[in-house]
Amino acid sequence: MKNKNLFWIFLIVLGGIFMIIGSAIGSAVFYQFLYTNLVVPYVDPAFHTLIQSILTALEYIAFYGGYSVLVGAFFLLIKWVRVGKIIIMIATSFGMLGLIIYALTWAVTNFSITLNPSLQLILAQIYSLFTFNSGIGFTGTVLAVIGRFGVKRAEKADKDSSTSNEKSKISSDSKACPNCGATLPLKANFCNKCGKNI
Numbered sequence: 001m002k003n004k005n006l007f008w009i010f011l012i013v014l015g016g017i018f019m020i021i022g023s024a025i026g027s028a029v030f031y032q033f034l035y036t037n038l039v040v041p042y043v044d045p046a047f048h049t050l051i052q053s054i055l056t057a058l059e060y061i062a063f064y065g066g067y068s069v070l071v072g073a074f075f076l077l078i079k080w081v082r083v084g085k086i087i088i089m090i091a092t093s094f095g096m097l098g099l100i101i102y103a104l105t106w107a108v109t110n111f112s113i114t115l116n117p118s119l120q121l122i123l124a125q126i127y128s129l130f131t132f133n134s135g136i137g138f139t140g141t142v143l144a145v146i147g148r149f150g151v152k153r154a155e156k157a158d159k160d161s162s163t164s165n166e167k168s169k170i171s172s173d174s175k176a177c178p179n180c181g182a183t184l185p186l187k188a189n190f191c192n193k194c195g196k197n198i
Contacts, residue, residue, distance in 0.1 A: 018140025019066030095141030
């Protein structure tokens with residue numbers, strides 16, 4: 001594992017610790033709100049059990065916020081990158097949504113933005129589902145999200161550099177078949193794959 005990834009994973013761990021200290025945890029009420037107001041009225045009853053099971057799993061991951069982020073960082077360290085990134089994404093999603101709702105409510109209040117009364121009611125209901133205990137929890141959430149995206153960028157950069165290394169290796173001691181693109185020794189007279197004379 002490269003030092004770049006270790007830095008981003010350290011940032012994720014620091015964010016998880018801040019989330020634990022700041023009591024940044026998800027709310028079971030939010031997932032019940034989603035189920036009651038979005039699933040029950042609009043989704044076929046045959047899918048209710050499946051959706052409720054998925055929402056329950058998401059609820060537990062989000063409820064344990066900072067601890068889930070630390071578990072995700074562990075998965076990143078043992079190179080289960082996709083699992084780690086998914087757990088971190090779910091664990092921080094509730095905090096990021098809370099931050100967005102908080103910012104929207106602040107903007108509506110401080111800039112005297114008038115909203116449709118039904119939108120104002122929905123915003124007030126969603127705002128009441130979040131607890132804003134301290135800035136430490138939000139700071140932890142932001143650090144964990146930045147770390148997650150940093151891991152993603154470092155992973156992409158490593159993949160791009162390994163691809164360019166492979167291309168340069170092919171061009172220096174071998175050549176490609178003009179017909180099928182297979183890698184051939186530099187002195188080959190015909191392609192071993194398609195049989196074309198070179």
